[in-house]
Structures are given as C-alpha cells and as structure tokens.
Amino acid sequence: MLTLIHEMQSILSKECVHDNPALVDTYAVDASFYKPKAKLVVDAHSVNEVSQILDVCTRHDIGVTFRGSGTAVSGQTCGEGVIVRLHGSAWDAIRVLDEGKQFWAGCGVIGSDVNVALAPFKQKMGADPASIASATMGGIIADNSAGMCCMVEQNSYHAIKGIRMVLADGTYLDTTDEMSCAAFRKSHAKTLEKLGAMRTKILAEPEVVARIKRKYSIKNTIGYMVNSFVDHEDPMDILLHLMVGSEGTLGFIHEVLMDTIPTPPVRATGLMFFPSLKDATDAVIELKGSCNAEAAEVMDCISLRALQDVKDAPSILKELPDGACAVLIETKAWDTDGLEKNTSEILKALGHYPALIPHAFTSEDAECERLWNVRRGLFSAIASYREPDEYVLTEDINIPVPELADGCDAFQELFDRYGYNAGIMGHAFHGNLHFSIPVKIADEEAVKRLDNFMIDLVDLITKRFDGSLKAEHGTGRAMAPFVRNEWGDFLFEIMCDIKKLFDPKGILNPGVLINEDKQAYLEGLKNPVATHPSVDMCVECGFCELACPSRKIALSPRQRITLARSIAKLRMEGDTQKADEWETIFHKYGADLCATDGLCQLRCPLGADVATMVRDYRGRNASGKVIRLADYVSHHFGGVLKTATMALNGMSLAQRIIGDKALGKMATSARSLSGNKLPQWNPAMPKGGSKAPVQTRPDANKDCVVYFPSCAVRSMGPSKGDDSEPLMDVTVKLLKRAGYQVIFPQNMSKLCCGKAMETKGLAEQADAMSAELNVALLEASQNGKFMVLCDTSPCLARMKKTLDTRMTLMDPIEFAMKNVVNRLHVTKLPRTVALHPTCTTRSMGLADMFTELASKCAEKVIVPKGINCCGFAGDKGFHNPELNAAALSGLREQIVECDEGYSVSRTCEIGLTLHGGKNYRNILYLVEEATR
Numbered sequence: 001m002l003t004l005i006h007e008m009q010s011i012l013s014k015e016c017v018h019d020n021p022a023l024v025d026t027y028a029v030d031a032s033f034y035k036p037k038a039k040l041v042v043d044a045h046s047v048n049e050v051s052q053i054l055d056v057c058t059r060h061d062i063g064v065t066f067r068g069s070g071t072a073v074s075g076q077t078c079g080e081g082v083i084v085r086l087h088g089s090a091w092d093a094i095r096v097l098d099e100g101k102q103f104w105a106g107c108g109v110i111g112s113d114v115n116v117a118l119a120p121f122k123q124k125m126g127a128d129p130a131s132i133a134s135a136t137m138g139g140i141i142a143d144n145s146a147g148m149c150c151m152v153e154q155n156s157y158h159a160i161k162g163i164r165m166v167l168a169d170g171t172y173l174d175t176t177d178e179m180s181c182a183a184f185r186k187s188h189a190k191t192l193e194k195l196g197a198m199r200t201k202i203l204a205e206p207e208v209v210a211r212i213k214r215k216y217s218i219k220n221t222i223g224y225m226v227n228s229f230v231d232h233e234d235p236m237d238i239l240l241h242l243m244v245g246s247e248g249t250l251g252f253i254h255e256v257l258m259d260t261i262p263t264p265p266v267r268a269t270g271l272m273f274f275p276s277l278k279d280a281t282d283a284v285i286e287l288k289g290s291c292n293a294e295a296a297e298v299m300d301c302i303s304l305r306a307l308q309d310v311k312d313a314p315s316i317l318k319e320l321p322d323g324a325c326a327v328l329i330e331t332k333a334w335d336t337d338g339l340e341k342n343t344s345e346i347l348k349a350l351g352h353y354p355a356l357i358p359h360a361f362t363s364e365d366a367e368c369e370r371l372w373n374v375r376r377g378l379f380s381a382i383a384s385y386r387e388p389d390e391y392v393l394t395e396d397i398n399i400p401v402p403e404l405a406d407g408c409d410a411f412q413e414l415f416d417r418y419g420y421n422a423g424i425m426g427h428a429f430h431g432n433l434h435f436s437i438p439v440k441i442a443d444e445e446a447v448k449r450l451d452n453f454m455i456d457l458v459d460l461i462t463k464r465f466d467g468s469l470k471a472e473h474g475t476g477r478a479m480a481p482f483v484r485n486e487w488g489d490f491l492f493e494i495m496c497d498i499k500k501l502f503d504p505k506g507i508l509n510p511g512v513l514i515n516e517d518k519q520a521y522l523e524g525l526k527n528p529v530a531t532h533p534s535v536d537m538c539v540e541c542g543f544c545e546l547a548c549p550s551r552k553i554a555l556s557p558r559q560r561i562t563l564a565r566s567i568a569k570l571r572m573e574g575d576t577q578k579a580d581e582w583e584t585i586f587h588k589y590g591a592d593l594c595a596t597d598g599l600c601q602l603r604c605p606l607g608a609d610v611a612t613m614v615r616d617y618r619g620r621n622a623s624g625k626v627i628r629l630a631d632y633v634s635h636h637f638g639g640v641l642k643t644a645t646m647a648l649n650g651m652s653l654a655q656r657i658i659g660d661k662a663l664g665k666m667a668t669s670a671r672s673l674s675g676n677k678l679p680q681w682n683p684a685m686p687k688g689g690s691k692a693p694v695q696t697r698p699d700a701n702k703d704c705v706v707y708f709p710s711c712a713v714r715s716m717g718p719s720k721g722d723d724s725e726p727l728m729d730v731t732v733k734l735l736k737r738a739g740y741q742v743i744f745p746q747n748m749s750k751l752c753c754g755k756a757m758e759t760k761g762l763a764e765q766a767d768a769m770s771a772e773l774n775v776a777l778l779e780a781s782q783n784g785k786f787m788v789l790c791d792t793s794p795c796l797a798r799m800k801k802t803l804d805t806r807m808t809l810m811d812p813i814e815f816a817m818k819n820v821v822n823r824l825h826v827t828k829l830p831r832t833v834a835l836h837p838t839c840t841t842r843s844m845g846l847a848d849m850f851t852e853l854a855s856k857c858a859e860k861v862i863v864p865k866g867i868n869c870c871g872f873a874g875d876k877g878f879h880n881p882e883l884n885a886a887a888l889s890g891l892r893e894q895i896v897e898c899d900e901g902y903s904v905s906r907t908c909e910i911g912l913t914l915h916g917g918k919n920y921r922n923i924l925y926l927v928e929e930a931t932r
C-alpha cells in the first residue's frame, strides 16, 4: 500500500492522494445502499494523469473506479481499490455545434449545464435523469441514464456520435479524429478483430438477434449494450456504443459528442387522479398509442401518501381514498394551437376511465415545473418515511407496456409477501417502474429476507415478463450477479469476453456489472445509525454537494453526514479509539470549515439540515473558556463592539501609513504567533464604523420605519479606497427621501441579533441577545405598528426566526423594492454592477427580487455563475480565510467588466471585495444613488 501511495504521489501532487481511512471512506460514498470498499482516493486533473493512474493500478493489480458526482444508486461508484475523482477545469468543456443539434461535453460537466447551453437553440439532450442537476456527463454516459421523458431512441446509446477515451492500457482514442482512429486500428488490430468475431457469432444466431432487438426496444441497462453488435458493423462503432452503459468497467470517458433533440417551446402538464392503479395503467396504455403525450409518470397510493408533505404538493393528496393512484402527464407543442389540440385529445382519451377529480392541464410554466418538482421529490419523500437505521433499496425495472397492470399487481403481491412497504412509481410510457423499499439490514434474518425477495423479484421480471432488471440505474453491484439470469449463458459469455478484451487484468471497477459471485449483491450493505435528527433522513444522494462553498477544501454536506454516521456507529460498537480518531477529522474538515449557511438544505429534497448539525456539534464541543468569553460578550456587547471598531480604525490607519504589504506581513506573523486565534487581516478590511445618526421620536403625521443597523454595519465602515459615506447615513438619507421618519431602537449600541453566537453553536448566548433585541424592537416599532428594516440579510433571517411575529421585518432588498422605489423616481445609472445574493437572500427566496431591484438602478447587472455562498460566514472568513477563497474562486474572471459589486452583508462584502477585485457595498448605496 505504501508503495502505491508513493507512486501516486509521484504523479499527482501530495494533497491529491488521500489515504486517511476516515476520509477515504467518506469521499467514496455514493447514493447506493453499499458501503465503500475503497482504499485510496486520488484527484486527477488531466487525461495524462488518468493514464498514469491506470498504469500504477495495473502494476499494483488494484481496482480503479472513476467517479463523477457519486449519485449512482446501484453501487457502481463506491468502488474498491482506488477511487479517481475529477478535479480542476480539464473536465468541464462544453461546445455547442450546428445550431445546437450536437454538442461536445467533458465528463465533468453537470447534465443540466448542457441543457442550459442548448436552450437558446431550443434543443436539449435526450437523457434526462431526475438527478440531472447533480450528475456528470461521465456518469450519465457510463450509466446510460435516462428519465421521465427520454424515449429509448433518444437515450445516450442512440445519441452518442463520438468519444474521447482512455483504455485500461493507457491508450487515448478519439473516435472523431481520423489520425487517432488510424493509429488505434493499427495498434489494436487484434482487439477490433475480436470485436468483429463476436459480432459474427451473434449474427449467426437469429433468435439471439431477435431477442436483443426485443429487449432493447424497452429500457435496459443490465450488462453491456450488446445491441452494439447488431446495430453496428464497424468494430470502432461497436466499441463507441459499448462504452455507453459500461459503468467505468471498460475505460475512462473523457469527452463525448452527442446529438440533441428539439424542445418544443410550449407545454402543458396535468396531475390526473384515478381510483386504482389498474385504471391508471389502462389509461396510460391507451394514451401511448393514440395521443401526443410526452411523459406519463405513474404514482401508486403509497407514493402519493409519501408526497403529502412535500413542498408544493397539491392539497388533495391528503384526502385520497385507499388504492388511489395518479399519473403526471405532459404534452409539448410548437405553438398554443398545437398544445390545445394535444390536451383536448388526451382529456378525451382519459374520459373513458374513472377519475377522482376532473382531469385538467395547466400550461403555465411555473405551475408545470411545480408539479414536476413534486414528482422529482418522490424518491426522497419515500426515503424520508423510513427509520434512521433503515436504508432504501431502489429497484428500477422495465416490463413491456401492455403488461403494466399485471406487473403492478404481481409486484405488489411480492412486496406484501415479504412485508415490504414499497411505493411503486415510474415512467409508464416506457413500462419502467421504480420501487423504493425501506429495508432494515441490521440482522442476518433481514439480509436473508432481502436475499429471498431479490431472487423472487429477479425470477418474476426475467421469467414471467422477460423484462429488464435495471432500466436506467445501471447494473452496478446490485444486479451484477443476475446478469446471466436476464441474458442467458450465450450473451453472458459474450459480455465476459468484452470485459476480458478491454480489461484483461480486471482492474476497472471490479465487482461491478459482471460478477460471478452470486451473493456479491449482499456484501457490504450500508447499515446506517441515527446521528442527529436534522440529518437522519439523509439518503446520501449527493444532490446537495454542488451548493457547498467548502466542498473543494473540506467535506461536502453529504460527506459531513456520512462521517458523522460512521463515528456514531463506531461509538455504538464500542470502538472509542477509532471513533475519536475519526472525530478529529470531522472536527477539522466537517465542523471547522462549514460555513453553516444552510445552502445544502435548499438543494436537499428531504430538507436535511447540516448547518444545524454542525452548529450543535460546535456548541457541544465549545470549551469552558469559549463559553465564558461568549457570556462576557453577550453581557457587554456595547463595549466589545466599541473595542472592535477602535481596532479596525487602528488597522486602517496602519494600512494607510505602512501600506498593504507590510501590514499584511505583520498581521500574518501575529496570527501565526497566536496559533491562528487572531483573525487574518486582508487589504479589503474596512475601517471602523461611524456613530449612529441622531435619535428621533415618531411623528404622528409621517410614515415611520424602525431602522436596525446590524452590529457589523455599526462597527465596520467602507474598505480602503472607498470614500462612500457610512451605510447608516446613506440609509437614513434614502428613507427620508422616500418620506419616512426613521426611528432607531433604544440602546442600539448594545444590541445584536445573536447570529455570530448561533453560528458557533452558542445557542443560549445567541437567544439571550435576540431576546434583548426583541424587547427593543417591539418598543421602537410600537408592537409591530411600524415596519423594521435591518440592513444585513443574514441577521434579518435570524430575526425572522426568533423575534416577535407581530413585527414586519425586512431586509434591504425587500424593503427597497416594496417601500422605496415605488415612492421615488429611479434613474438607471450607466454602470455594470455585480450582485452577490447571500445564502440568506437565497433561502428567503429574494434572489430574483435582488436582480430586479438592481436592474432598476443600473444598466447592466451580472450575477456570477456557480458562486453560491461566499464562505465568509460571519467572522469565519477572518479565521478560516481559505474557506472564503475556495468559495469565491472563479468570481474575479466573471466580473471583470463590472464597475462595482453589491450585496447585503458587510462581512460577505469584505470577502467579495478581496477575491472579486471590485469594491462591494450594500445595495442600499446603489438605490440611494439611483433615486437622487
């Protein structure tokens, strides 16, 4: 192992080779019900590195698993041996060709980003997995992922036109490049010859050919795509198509060239309710043949009950009778007349079947999306009904559409026989059904029950329906032992030959797709334990990861949960020493570097709340010294803030006298001498804040507003080089211009919302501070008679959670939009401005309003892509500047043309100014200038 690590370190940099067992186990987690078996995780930045990794693994005879986003559900990504993660920008290229009819995409591109690039051409890619906003193109192609609307003839197998790939022997092949192909035909003549021989063997068996054609007329991701031999003659084309669905077992996919499909611009969606599953499936069968419906998603009663509490779910779900079933139907057209025709035809056809409520469509885009979002949340919703120590077995089968009703009955009977409470849902037009089954795998009896169930399920699908054991989710580890059952000896042997031909040493994703061990699918099942109620519902799907500002330097939200679970399990099993060691890792990578911004929760279909878990952890682990300090601060807040203001003024003076460089050096040395306890100074640090403007008493003849400047705004002024007036003065000026009388709460210098304490997990001190603020604001607002404006969005979000609900609390965006710009004349300033919606702006649903407000005030507004949370996280940016730097990498390049930037949090603005290279200020500055 040591030699392996050293060899990896010699081709990759040291920090790209991870051998700490806690980190390896955590980094390798995927969305399946298998525990990772990986021994090492490495980060590759180029294809050249991939070739070298393959070489090292071949020599060490150790498995290699390539990893995209790790959203696979059949156990194909958790690997054994070495896991290869994609790092850097070498994997992210998208190139749209021929007016959107084709595209090239790198394996690291997120599927939905391809569709964003294609949207201006009214085209999209055919593959549409529900995970498209998280899954990579590498994973989508390697799994031949499909989804709710993707017809067989639109899937990646049919759409792929070229590939750039690395074979196990390190050869790079570009099937679209003549020279590359010619060289490959020469160097791998024997390989291609053998592929040709396999083709001849298959074509010599007409029954086998007919069976392949029949089985691939429905969705199928079991085994290798042997239809490549029937559909293509040139071995090079056969190889190209075999790579689709090969799950990283034949080679590394670098980039793919794909055909796209048109997207008619108008659509209508309807959620139709039927008294029984049989009525629903019969209706779907009639629609499939006769109407222009694009998708029909069937959901049984258990699924519908699971959806009751999902955000935006229709209220009727709470009143459905037993046995009720729904079908989500969508139709698209090129114009409204066409759409009208489609919907009336569909409604006419549905009229032959009983309905629980009258069937209807909506063509309003937001409403259509809302219905689809409810459907997309189904897997997770079912999962959330399980106990914390249960896992969710996800099955994804395909049977011929005419047999849907029989199939549903047979599967339900099977679930009942085994006592599994499984929901049935699926893409009915394709005969593709998904089951999500909460399973407890803690004891041997439960494993035996699962084993018997799987054997019966496999028999039912292969023998009775001649269907597909996996329609979309790939064979993985879960179905690898059953490939022979589905395809029979002849084709199974062909598949084994394919594997041997391209991976003679069996290093590529061992155990996945082909596995002769009949019990392999029961090995290493996840066995989760409860760890924290705010995250126990997590199914480790990985959907939250892209939102996380710390994922590139620490753990992602999913990994934080996974590691916390592992530690809880170790403690449960009494392995305290290992638990303590792993907790040190959690402390460093999980707790310390979490911005507790809650952005992961916004992306989580189950609402798992990692920030709360981390805050509680910090609170539990706070030392007596920290608690005493927090107590002191909460009781002497006015004095502490005054000292901080003076310190900032001192630093600002030093900055002017000795310059950025010298002060930076001194501050860094002082910080290092303090063991990183002193905050890190940076050139964007502000000077101290100003005194609050003069108090006024409410005037009965005027509209009054209570203005609460956050403690950050009170203590921090503008950054160096920014000669703006203090924010408090500007805000007061603006409010007065809009006709308001401004009221400040009494004793404002002592007031704080407690956000900084909350972030550190010091709930008691945080609550004491917000209680004091509550009293002051209630008094100032006359128990909620006057609106309250807070200039800092994260503080306002906490105030909304903790203060008296009689008060109308608003952040600058909402206040300016609803109460200022409508009272004043706004002139668009001739400027290009960058906007940074904070995490709370996003979580309060104000991001669009922010853009709207800025667009009223400036000619051009840029919201940089891929920048979610700035990672400054209150005062964390001073103590862990690397978090802020990682979260804002990629910002500077996107705002080069901007004159300045705007946000709604002073500390965020410091980090944005530092890493964006433009001065960021509160949005109220812009509104004030545009309304002069």
Ligand SMILES: Cc1cc2nc3c(=O)[nH]c(=O)nc-3n(C[C@H](O)[C@H](O)[C@H](O)COP(=O)(O)OP(=O)(O)OC[C@H]3O[C@@H](n4cnc5c(N)ncnc54)[C@H](O)[C@@H]3O)c2cc1C
Pocket: 030, 031, 065, 066, 067, 068, 069, 070, 071, 072, 073, 076, 077, 107, 128, 129, 130, 131, 134, 135, 136, 137, 138, 139, 140, 141, 142, 143, 144, 145, 146, 147, 148, 247, 248, 249, 251, 252, 253, 254, 379, 380, 472, 473, 474, 509, 541, 542
């Ligand atoms: C809630 C949920 C819903 C889902 N819905 C759907 C759905 O509707 N339809 C569907 O088909 N799937 C679905 N999936 C499964 C999964 O999201 C898809 O299979 C997805 O395409 C996997 O992409 P990924 O980037 O996460 O791949 P990963 O999980 O990282 O990898 C998947 C496989 O591809 C291989 N691989 C990855 N990158 C490469 C590469 N560059 N070269 C070679 N091999 C590579 C891996 O080794 C692995 O075998 C769902 C999953 C979840 C959790």
Ligand code: SF4
Pocket: 547, 548, 549, 550, 551, 556, 557, 560, 593, 594, 595, 596, 597, 598, 599, 600, 601, 610, 611, 869
């Ligand atoms: S709270 Fe923020 S930083 Fe922490 S895990 Fe979630 S997204 Fe990442």
Ligand code: SF4
Pocket: 537, 538, 539, 540, 541, 542, 543, 544, 545, 557, 558, 561, 600, 603, 604, 605, 606, 607, 608
């Ligand atoms: S926190 Fe939510 S989104 Fe993230 S892995 Fe868990 S269930 Fe999925």
